[in-house]
Amino acid sequence: MNKILPFQIDTRAKTLSCDPQNNAFVQNPYPLYDAMYGKADPLLWQQYGHLVFANWKDVNALLRDKRFGRQILHLTTREQLGWPEPPPHTADFEHAEKYSLLNVEPPVHTRLRTLVNRAFVSRQVEQLRPQVEKLAHTLIDSFEANGTTDLLKSFATPIPLLIITQMLGIAEEDGPMLLDWSHKIVAMYMFGRTPEDELTANQAAKEFSAYLQDLINQRRKNIGQDLLSHMISTEAKGEYLSDEELISSTMLLLNAGHEATVHQTGNAVKTILESTHAPPTLFANDIQTAATIEECIRFDAPLHMFTRYALKDLQLDNGIKLKMGDEIGLLLGAANRDPNQFENANTFDPFRKKNANVTFGAGIHFCIGAPLARLEMQTGIKILFERLPNLKLAEPPTYMNAYHFHGLQKLVVRW
Numbered sequence: 001m002n003k004i005l006p007f008q009i010d011t012r013a014k015t016l017s018c019d020p021q022n023n024a025f026v027q028n029p030y031p032l033y034d035a036m037y038g039k040a041d042p043l044l045w046q047q048y049g050h051l052v053f054a055n056w057k058d059v060n061a062l063l064r065d066k067r068f069g070r071q072i073l074h075l076t077t078r079e080q081l082g083w084p085e086p087p088p089h090t091a092d093f094e095h096a097e098k099y100s101l102l103n104v105e106p107p108v109h110t111r112l113r114t115l116v117n118r119a120f121v122s123r124q125v126e127q128l129r130p131q132v133e134k135l136a137h138t139l140i141d142s143f144e145a146n147g148t149t150d151l152l153k154s155f156a157t158p159i160p161l162l163i164i165t166q167m168l169g170i171a172e173e174d175g176p177m178l179l180d181w182s183h184k185i186v187a188m189y190m191f192g193r194t195p196e197d198e199l200t201a202n203q204a205a206k207e208f209s210a211y212l213q214d215l216i217n218q219r220r221k222n223i224g225q226d227l228l229s230h231m232i233s234t235e236a237k238g239e240y241l242s243d244e245e246l247i248s249s250t251m252l253l254l255n256a257g258h259e260a261t262v263h264q265t266g267n268a269v270k271t272i273l274e275s276t277h278a279p280p281t282l283f284a285n286d287i288q289t290a291a292t293i294e295e296c297i298r299f300d301a302p303l304h305m306f307t308r309y310a311l312k313d314l315q316l317d318n319g320i321k322l323k324m325g326d327e328i329g330l331l332l333g334a335a336n337r338d339p340n341q342f343e344n345a346n347t348f349d350p351f352r353k354k355n356a357n358v359t360f361g362a363g364i365h366f367c368i369g370a371p372l373a374r375l376e377m378q379t380g381i382k383i384l385f386e387r388l389p390n391l392k393l394a395e396p397p398t399y400m401n402a403y404h405f406h407g408l409q410k411l412v413v414r415w
Contacts, residue, residue, distance in 0.1 A: 144388070
């Protein structure tokens, strides 16, 4: 390994060696991305065993390329791909994920997304702004007199969690339990997960599924105005969501509806506090507020890799040949800092004019909750800096060892 940087690139062999759990890499993955742009991209990341792409042009194109998908077993079998059967101790997790919007492909994906999408379009989400404003003020009221707090726990986590549970018609007091299940399930997507992590995630998925099944049964008897009722009662071309589809979809909305937003909020506040910009200029009006949050989203994203499978044998424009079932990794965090796409890419510039970041993905799997996440951050973070104009970091923030996620362990501030 390089004595200074926690990675090694072999440009001739087109390989990358980097332990995703190396603390130096976890705390700052951007030097690796800098080393890849235009020099050795894509690379075979040896620890993952698949190619990874860092430049914006490729990542953006491959997110949209219909020759790739998040699901492959609807077209072939594990035996044909040479894949082992999933271990029995993850059966409940696999079942809960079976109909996740994040994983399925058309035509199933098209039907599921059509039934869920209405609640997340911008005009629907905009109606939640007063609710987010009120919640942000209430949370700040609860800790303002203390002079210090861990914003990740007291502010960044409650806003998206409470909003998504209210949208789904889930009791507020169940939030901590849902949060615990979510954290345990998300561990399945981290590099270096252990058999113990798998057992814990499987149990969480089992309990989460049983909880949702009970909720669905109750809601069928008493349909309301919430999102879960909408998903139960809405049909598309004569079809309704099955209980399995409802469980997978609701679990995804609860997990994705807060997990990424929590960490993007933490990363954003850290970025602003470490910058030389005065917060009042960053939130001077609605247009500038949106631009500031968009730059935070680009500059330090909460998800750094999104994987896809080749759905058939194919050849990319750069001549690379892939076989059906080959996996590729798209480095979203790297694409957002590509100097060929963004001027002064490693500089936080809230007045940036061109900001076509890929934090929320692209193509059919573009994050369905993007309008909601943007609104929550635009509203919540603006109010935070207005209410606490002397906000400062109380201790150096550190990132969780959880690649390919990228979020803080805590964010202790004072004012």
